[in-house]
Amino acid sequence: PYSIVYLNISESYCAWYYSFKKMSETKYVSSWYNLHSKVPESYVQPLDRRPCNAVMSTNKTIPVIDLAGNDRDEIVKKIIKSSEEYGFFQVVNHGVAKELVDETLRIFKEFHALPADVKESESSKDPNKSCKLYTSSGRNVADVAKYWKDSLKHPCPPSGEFTQYWPQKPQGYRETVGKYTQELRALGLRILGLISEGLGLSSDYFSGDLSENPIILSHHYPPCPEPGLTLGASKHKDPNTLTILFQEPNITALHVMKDGAWIPVEPIPDAFVINMGFMLQIITNGRLIGAEHRVVTNSSPSRHTIAYFINPSKEAIIGPAKEVTSSTSPPIYPSMPFGELLEKFMNNGPYF
Numbered sequence: 478p479y480s481i482v483y484l485n486i487s488e489s490y491c492a493w494y495y496s497f498k499k500m501s502e503t504k505y506v507s508s509w510y511n512l513h514s515k516v517p518e519s520y521v522q523p524l525d526r527r528p529c530n531a532v533m534s535t536n537k538t539i540p541v542i543d544l545a546g547n548d549r550d551e552i553v554k555k556i557i558k559s560s561e562e563y564g565f566f567q568v569v570n571h572g573v574a575k576e577l578v579d580e581t582l583r584i585f586k587e588f589h590a591l592p593a594d595v596k597e598s599e600s601s602k603d604p605n606k607s608c609k610l611y612t613s614s615g616r617n618v619a620d621v622a623k624y625w626k627d628s629l630k631h632p633c634p635p636s637g638e639f640t641q642y643w644p645q646k647p648q649g650y651r652e653t654v655g656k657y658t659q660e661l662r663a664l665g666l667r668i669l670g671l672i673s674e675g676l677g678l679s680s681d682y683f684s685g686d687l688s689e690n691p692i693i694l695s696h697h698y699p700p701c702p703e704p705g706l707t708l709g710a711s712k713h714k715d716p717n718t719l720t721i722l723f724q725e726p727n728i729t730a731l732h733v734m735k736d737g738a739w740i741p742v743e744p745i746p747d748a749f750v751i752n753m754g755f756m757l758q759i760i761t762n763g764r765l766i767g768a769e770h771r772v773v774t775n776s777s778p779s780r781h782t783i784a785y786f787i788n789p790s791k792e793a794i795i796g797p798a799k800e801v802t803s804s805t806s807p808p809i810y811p812s813m814p815f816g817e818l819l820e821k822f823m824n825n826g827p828y829f
Contacts, residue, residue: 515702522708528773529705534738539563541745544667545570556668557675557765560753563740564768565733567748568668573660575747578723581657586781587647588629589697599644600629608644626709630694633658658693661721661785665691668751669719669787676761677800686793687718687760694784698730701774709772709780716822717754721785724750728780734769755827756789756818759810762797767827791816 524530540559546552559566588596600608608631632639637655644650669683698709709730724731724744731750732739742750755767789795796812821829 516706520707522706522711526708526711527706528708531732532738533732534735534740537735537738537740539733539740539742539750540566541748542566542568543570544568544572553671553675556671560672560757560765562766563733563735564753564758564766565742565750565770567742567745567750568664569745569748571664571749572667573664573749577653577657577660578747580653581783582723582725582781584647584650584653585629585695585783586697588644588650588695589627589781591646595646596627596629599646608642626696626698628694628696630692633691633693634689635659635662635691654693657783658691658785661693662688662691662787664749665719665721665785665787668721672757672765676764676798678798682798683718683787686790687756687795688787689790689793690788692786692788694786696780696782696784698772698774698780698782700777700779702776704774704776707774709774712769712771714758714767714769714827715752715754715786716756716819716827717786717788718756718760719754719787720750720752721787722750722752723783725781728775728778730773730775730780732771732773734771739771754787755822756795756815759795759818760798760801762801762806763809764801789815791819 521527540555540563542552542555542559544552556566588599591599608629629644631643633654640651640655643654666684666688669688670680672678673680673682696709701707712734722731724742726744726746729741729743731742733742733752734740752770753765753767757765758767791814793815794812795815795818797808797810802808
């Protein structure tokens with residue numbers, strides 16, 4: 478006694494994430510989800526994807542690693558073990574000043590609070606060399622600010638290239654975000670160096686074209702009147718090398734899939750969440766996991782995150798490293814340029 482209707486459900490996964498070739502793929506969704514819902518129908522997830530129907534883990538947590546520990550070998554072991562089992566871990570005592578992180582969060586919060594027309598004027602239609610303001614399925618910024626999220630993305634290469642295209646509002650954006658991305662690059666290369674050490678790779682394995690095109694992405698998730706019906710970001714894997722995420726304190730919204738259940742990633746004061754990208758899964762021949770994860774919404778308050786994505790150059794050849802393969806453990810992935818691999822990933826997801 479209910480009807481089934483076609484609805485266009487956006488598969489937008491933070492814009493940078495893969496979505497599959499048809500961004501607005503037609504899907505079946507039950508129309509009886511809530512006749513008086515305040516959430517627009519086009520934001521409502523299919524029944525099997527709704528957070529209210531999800532299986533949650535009650536006895537697992539993402540590992541936390543202290544990078545200031547004295548036993549380097551133990552730190553390396555913990556990083557490798559966490560990356561093998563979860564594809565995620567959190568780091569504390571990472572060396573990035575709290576004052577800088579707090580100031581960067583403040584800058585992004587002020588940006589997302591700007592009027593829609595100002596935000597759009599501060600962004601660009603050419604994301605290859607400037608900022609781009611993303612919304613879900615082409616919806617206008619004002620509408621998204623009410624219901625879902627808006628995201629600001631731009632490249633931040635170590636050369637400082639394209640900085641002149643970054644927003645000038647709010648005041649201090651370029652200086653603060655520029656310093657933050659420099660610090661995050663150093664932290665990312667440090668973690669990748671520890672991973673290299675644990676895998677038997679050269680210490681500078683990731684310092685060249687496998688990490689030369691980083692991107693920063695700021696998300697603002699407004700409060701959602703019915704969090705059980707929709708998602709801030711659908712289940713996905715990151716199509717990059719490594720992601721460093723800062724979560725706003727006191728709001729748990731990131732979930733990681735393990736053994737058929739979702740593990741909430743609790744925000745830890747002054748910590749960063751580290752997750753393996755799908756490229757790292759390929760490079761390690763499947764040893765490290767590019768884990769599936771998602772973001773749920775919450776009824777109050779709004780939530781902000783800052784993600785730093787370490788990406789290869791489009792020409793970089795991505796394939797299993799020779800050091801992690803052998804006659805008994807042959808390559809399980811083909812090698813190809815990152816640009817080609819990313820296109821396949823975007824068109825077909827991580828299982829192409």
